[in-house]
Amino acid sequence: MKFLFLFMLMSSLAYGQLNDYSGEWKDIGNNYENTLILEKINSKKETYRFKFFAWRISYDRFTEEEVKFGGQMKDEIFTIQIENSKASYDDDVRIFKDEEFSIYNENEERCKVYFFFNDNSIVV
Secondary structure (H helix, E strand, C coil): HHHHHHHHHHHHHHHCCCCCCCEEEEECCCEEEEEEHHHHHHHHCCCEEEEEEEEEEEEECCCCEEEEEEECCCCHHHCCCEECEEEEEEEEHHHCCCCCCCCCCCCCCCCCEEECCCCCCEEE
C-alpha cells in the first residue's frame, strides 16, 4: 500500500497540477485601471476565454484637458491556450463579415495580445 501511495504522489508531482487562472485580474494606478477576466473553457486543456477592460487618463491636445479614454475586448472569439506559461491572441484568426467596414485600414497590422503567466501575476 505504501508503494502505491508513493507512486501516486510521484506521478502527481511529475505531471504537476495545472494552475487555474480563472477570475478577475486587476492592475490599478493613479491614472489607469486594467481588468482582465479569464474564463476556463472546460472542454479544452489550458484554454481560456478572455475579456479585457481598460481606461486611462491622458492629456487630449484637441480639448486641451485631461480626458478618460476607455477600451475593451469582449467577444466569444477572444480565446487563448497557455503553453509554457505563455499565450497569445492574434486577430488574424478573426473573419470580418463586411470587409467594406473593416476595423482595419489597408496595410494596417492586426491586433496581437501576448500573455505571460506567473504563479500570482499575469503580464499582458
